[in-house]
Amino acid sequence: MTGAAPAAGAVIAVRNLGKTFTRDGRRVEAMRGFDLKIAEGEFVTVVGPSGCGKSTFLHMVGGFEPVTEGELLVDGRKVRGPGPDRGVVFQEFALFPWRTVAENVTWALEIAGRPRAERDAVAERLLAKVGLTQFRQHYPAELSGGMKQRVAIARTLAFDPRILLMDEPFGALDAQNRELMQEDLQVLWNETRKTVLFITHDIDEAIYLADRVVVFTARPGRVKADVRIDLPRPRAIEIKKSTAYTAYRNRIWDLLRDEVLLARREEG
Amino acid sequence: MRALGRTLLANYSLLVALVAYELISRSGLVSPRLIPSLVVIGEQLWRYMLNGDLPYHAGISLYRAFSGFLLAAVVGIALGAAMARSRWVEALFEPIFTFGYPIPKISLYPIFIFVFGLGTGSKVALVFLECLYPIAIHAMAGMRATDRVLVWAAENMGASRTQLFFRVMVPAALPTLFTGLRIALPVSLIVTLLTEIIGESKGLGYFITFASASFEYGRAMAAFVVVAVIGFALDRFVVALRRRVVFWLKDVPAIG
């Protein structure tokens, strides 16, 4: 059931978006003629081959990369730079190595001048949610990749953004922790129903978490397919074994496989 | 006791060097006046420390070196930050630095004497100028090298430009900045001593020169030992300071 997202009340609206990078005289086209609409409260995952521009797209929504062609609107307004309304969880964690875990989590609140008591309470709550209460006084250098990733997620949740932009947030986790975090994220999201744009390489993860899975083409990136996931919520992790789930997986992999081969061929 | 033994063993080459020196001194191959025995050096060191001469001259040299260094640190960090923030500021200043670096600013010393007089002022000015370059360059490089993702994360969380500068770029620049400071500190001492060798009546540089001119090489080398200890102690101090301030990095990287 491929279908376009409902146009009404689109929080993120993308029309004919393109992005060209110029690197010492050479032009690299990351995206071209890209359309997408995401409604309020939708969880949209994006899968695509390496180099297809999915991270670039997220960076543009986040306001870090300027739009070079086309239109990108958030809440009906052009994106003018980064801000706490669109909370980002970066692939590289981006934790501040000179602050403790707890201080990293409440950084946004600290610079907004929130009182200490409030910040401590938020840190406690969120660190418990990601299972890192014991490490609140530790420094990022002392944590493993997976733990850092969890701190990064907690940090973004701390300032309660309306929109969540997550760039392969579970990429650094091992397979077991990954499943646990997927489940936790799903539960969390069910409580708050934020609008989420989630990038991943893992098709299973994409299907499990999403209302819609968007499949990107190889570079220059465009939407190849927009698959609505009609699985009931809340979703227990066992749903991954169901036949409906497997059908989705096969379909999406078929769509993706050609693009991956194309990307590989392009690399030489 | 055992720890001392182990330290001596690890630094056995130092002992070998000292012993070799002593043997050469006593062998009579060269006049013992030119290569004074360690005993003589030690005795001169003791005498001139006790009578206050060496501490006095050392204090003067240190005062000059530190003044120039601190001045260079303040201006250098500000300049480096400005250059990191604005490509235009960088384009304006960087060529001056790169071209000025190979020119031994010591050759401009006579000018400084004209402007600032023969005393401490001209020396501090020269120290300032020589230390400015490594500090500014490292400050700029440190801030430039701030991981792009950290800046994005801070912006994402709504940080203002000021907050971004003081809370993200400065801490991120500290490791590189300390390398610059570590390079500049011995420079301050070297330049100070140099100006004192060239022409002065105070300071350790003068002390060494005067002793050499009077053929009192034992005394000169004793002063050199003081210089060596000061230089070594200052370096260790910077390393220790860095370890405390930049506590999130484990290793102290190599110089240069």
Add this chain to the structure above:
Amino acid sequence: MARPPRWVGALVPLLLVAVWEIAARRGDAPEYLPAPSVILAELGALVASGDLFVHAAASLYRALGAFAIGAVTGAAVGLAAGTLRAVERFYEPIISLTYPVPKIAALPIVFAWFGLGDVSKIVIITISVFYPIYIAAFFGAKGTSRVHVWAARNMGAGRWQIFRRIVLPSALPQLFNGLRVGLALSFIVMVVAELVASQRGLGYLIAFSEEQTRFDIMYAAILTIGVLGFAADRVLLAVRRRALKGQLLATAEAR
């Protein structure tokens, strides 16, 4: 923020020189700041008379000669210390103890031991230059990737082959950084040594002209030193580019 054009870098120096020239012509400049045009004229005269060549040659002989000695010894010992534990254990204590010591303080003593001629200057320059090059070579060799060495061993390489084909190329980038620092240092120490005591050379020229209050000669000499230092640095960079051909491509340098 647009990238400023290249020529912006020349603005401030040109402006300063222009202001200097105008002020000097009008008689506003102090005695020790003769007009740039006067300096250039004097420079021309020095070149024509051959004097500049004599002094420059003397200075270059000392600086570059000492640089060569210091570079070869520093690189050799540094690479050896970075490769062989025994060598490291011998040299490291001495070097790290004496590195922060301002070697310039030994200048009067070196003059006493070796006289006031070329030898003492070459000695002090060599010692000064040795350190940064040793350190760069040492850390460059130490930084050789263990995995690369294992791969080489796996393919049957012997100890000398590993040194020549793995350690040396790995250490080269950092070694060249040390060489650059050492080269600049050789010029600086050369001038210093000549300022203190010499009868020929550009540093001597500076001291001499200052005594005679011929500041135009002094600036001409300073300018010459700067140009020579800059030229030497460019030559080294060209050598570096050839020596490090493949390795630079992965870095920000390859633009």
